[in-house]
Amino acid sequence: DTVKVFAPATVANVVCGFDVLGFAVNAPGDEVVMRVTDKPGVIISKITGDDGRLPLNPDKNTVSASVQDYLKHIGRTDIGIDIELHKKMPIGSGLGSSSASTVAGLFAINTLFDNQLSNQELVPFAMKGEELACGYGHADNVAPALLGGFVLVRSYEPLDVISLPFPQDMCAAIVYPEVDVPTKDARQMIRSKVLLKDAVKQWGNVAGLVTGLFTNDYDLIGRSMVDVLVEPTRSILIPDFYKMRSIAMEMGAVSFGISGSGPSVFALTKDQDTAHLITQALQKQLKSIQINSLSFVSSV
Numbered sequence: 001d002t003v004k005v006f007a008p009a010t011v012a013n014v015v016c017g018f019d020v021l022g023f024a025v026n027a028p029g030d031e032v033v034m035r036v037t038d039k040p041g042v043i044i045s046k047i048t049g050d051d052g053r054l055p056l057n058p059d060k061n062t063v064s065a066s067v068q069d070y071l072k073h074i075g076r077t078d079i080g081i082d083i084e085l086h087k088k089m090p091i092g093s094g095l096g097s098s099s100a101s102t103v104a105g106l107f108a109i110n111t112l113f114d115n116q117l118s119n120q121e122l123v124p125f126a127m128k129g130e131e132l133a134c135g136y137g138h139a140d141n142v143a144p145a146l147l148g149g150f151v152l153v154r155s156y157e158p159l160d161v162i163s164l165p166f167p168q169d170m171c172a173a174i175v176y177p178e179v180d181v182p183t184k185d186a187r188q189m190i191r192s193k194v195l196l197k198d199a200v201k202q203w204g205n206v207a208g209l210v211t212g213l214f215t216n217d218y219d220l221i222g223r224s225m226v227d228v229l230v231e232p233t234r235s236i237l238i239p240d241f242y243k244m245r246s247i248a249m250e251m252g253a254v255s256f257g258i259s260g261s262g263p264s265v266f267a268l269t270k271d272q273d274t275a276h277l278i279t280q281a282l283q284k285q286l287k288s289i290q291i292n293s294l295s296f297v298s299s300v
């Protein structure tokens with residue numbers, strides 16, 4: 001028995017929803033090929049596209065570690081599993097790279113075991129993978145990668161994950177400036193205490209964004225996507241962040257911000273053409289300061 005699974009990149013936080021909002025894109029993403037073998041135990045036989053950066057040790061790799069957890073949970077540690085991981089998206093990009101790999105692996109093992117768990121039930125296993133990857137089990141990448149679309153993590157304890165509606169023509173223009181920002185470091189630089197007046201602004205914006213998604217109100221979505229807590233600190237790590245924001249907004253973006261922990265940035269648009277033009281302009285801007293970049297355009 002062999003299965004091949006693709007899982008998508010995700011844009012976490014969606015500006016104002018640190019650790020509670022995220023959406024999936026069509027591409028890029030990662031691929032896992034999984035085979036049942038005769039020899040009990042989970043092994044990673046091959047990783048491609050990672051430039052040797054990811055561990056082959058099954059206890060340290062997020063894909064095999066979460067598959068091991070899954071097998072323990074269903075009481076099938078007697079089984080042998082061989083995993084090939086094909087990275088098809090940049091690592092440390094803020095696009096949910098570890099999440100895409102982990103989710104592809106969990107979806108594959110669940111398929112091999114007749115979908116014993118629902119995608120919702122796989123979320124906690126994937127969160128443990130995130131904990132291994134960056135020290136904290138946030139769900140705002142793994143939940144949209146598993147469920148698709150826009151997702152709200154209403155609560156972590158107990159876990160309460162909710163799929164949200166969104167305007168059907170919504171697109172994302174994503175640009176990844178090729179500078180490395182590990183999520184672990186980008187999390188450590190955030191202040192852990194916030195002022196009440198800033199919290200008031202933030203939860204007003206989260207509620208505004210969610211309302212805009214429900215009512216297809218792009219104007220409300222745009223004016224709600226403001227982050228007073230995290231972006232002011234993390235934007236320092238992103239070359240020409242505010243310049244890129246001005247360019248995107250002048251070109252008709254609904255909103256602009258950091259994808260996950262960065263350095264990728266994204267703009268929401270109402271159509272694919274605007275998204276393409278924005279990625280081209282942002283890449284040109286980065287090139288003018290000698291930063292190479294990759295870009296992706298996707299529907300949400």
Ligand code: HSE
Pocket residue numbers: 012013018019020094095096138140141183186187259260261
């Ligand atoms: N919510 C997480 C963070 C996402 O911002 O650290 C990481 O991609």
